[in-house]
Amino acid sequence: MRLSDITSKKFEDERKNIDIVVIPVGSLEAHGQHLPLGTDIFAPGLICDRIEKRMGDRAWIAPGISYGQSDSLSVYPGTITIPSEVMAEYVFYVGKSFYDQGVKKIILMNGHGGNVVALRLAAEKLSRIGAAAVVVNWWMDYLDDILTITKTRGHAGEDESSAMMYYNEDLVDMSTLFTNNHKSKYRVYFPNSGLVDLKHAITGDPTEASREKGEKIFDMLEEKMCELITFMENEEYLVNND
Numbered sequence: 001m002r003l004s005d006i007t008s009k010k011f012e013d014e015r016k017n018i019d020i021v022v023i024p025v026g027s028l029e030a031h032g033q034h035l036p037l038g039t040d041i042f043a044p045g046l047i048c049d050r051i052e053k054r055m056g057d058r059a060w061i062a063p064g065i066s067y068g069q070s071d072s073l074s075v076y077p078g079t080i081t082i083p084s085e086v087m088a089e090y091v092f093y094v095g096k097s098f099y100d101q102g103v104k105k106i107i108l109m110n111g112h113g114g115n116v117v118a119l120r121l122a123a124e125k126l127s128r129i130g131a132a133a134v135v136v137n138w139w140m141d142y143l144d145d146i147l148t149i150t151k152t153r154g155h156a157g158e159d160e161s162s163a164m165m166y167y168n169e170d171l172v173d174m175s176t177l178f179t180n181n182h183k184s185k186y187r188v189y190f191p192n193s194g195l196v197d198l199k200h201a202i203t204g205d206p207t208e209a210s211r212e213k214g215e216k217i218f219d220m221l222e223e224k225m226c227e228l229i230t231f232m233e234n235e236e237y238l239v240n241n242d
């Protein structure tokens, strides 16, 4: 159920039945020259649309958090970045407020790599107050499944470009494609690292992206998210099957 669309009364009536919230998290960030700046919030938003259609009576869908930590790409026009420590606190307090409202299980549906540190910190803190929090990084957690659909992966690469072509082809400009196969030996944090590690704001090769592949990615993600919601509903994380 979409929280932004219902009244306080409706929330009060339903909260005894629904104790899971899905919060989409993304960024405003350069993605090559061919994908929109909102790519990383559009993908989680579409996954949430699919969850709403399939299981809207079993999970709250929260408004998204559309800004993230994009330090490395902040050298590229249009990228907005906030520090991980600020974001972690902000997301923690969003989650805590849900917890205080009786929603004890929190799914952070993340579309952006730079957010991972902040979201894991927030999830850790949420667990300390009694919540159950999980961070889903769709392009990473389901990579094996994605690579049955696309040949390669990358930031604005084949997988993410396919996802955006399916989301809205009008927002994608496939006339200007860069590729970047650079892989650093170590993850070194340094100023403007995106100029080296993410040259042209891209990793990988988007040339073989397609709308059809994007549809298959979202079909797969929908199934995975429905599984996760059932897992959280049944509190399977509390069970050790050994």
Ligand SMILES: [Zn+2]
Pocket: 031, 039, 040, 111, 112, 155, 156, 160
């Ligand atoms: Zn992205």
